[in-house]
Amino acid sequence: MPVGIQVDFGGFGKEYALDHEMSDAPILVKFGGDLAANRKPRSRPQWQIGIQGAPANFALEEGAIATSGYTNRFIMHRGKKLSHILNPRTGWPVSLAPCSVSVGMPKCLQAGLIATLAILQGKKAEGFLKTQEVTHWVE
DSSP: OOTTOOOOTHHHHHHHHHHHOOOSSOOEEEETTEEEESSOOSSSSSEEEOOTTOSSOEEESSEEEEEEESSSSEEEETTEEEESSBOTTTSSBOOSOOSEEEEEESSHHHHHHHHHHHHHTGGGHHHHHHHHTOEEEEO
16 A cells, blocks of 8 residues: 555444444444444334434334434534545545435345445535445435
């Protein structure tokens, strides 16, 4: 790799861990903004999840929700807040993208991939998510 370039496994490492570190007991795990549930809780019909940017709480029996965006992770450059997600074509932060995209899917790695791909679409993120036919929230 060229000097100064680094690989950050944080983009998918936490989602991979959430998909693989589950108990036999009903459990909901949150890890860096992503979460996964292996089955519905015993004491109530579903897990109640609050998603930033979603109009109401989301009821989750099992599955995962991953969020991508620059609401919490960003860089400041010349007084401007820029996404930490880089456009692979230009090497610069993605422009005109939503602040955050959350996606619900059976596996966290799947949800994280679709959420980040949506951010990479910039202003076309919402249209991309509709073509994927996934549960999503855009802020």
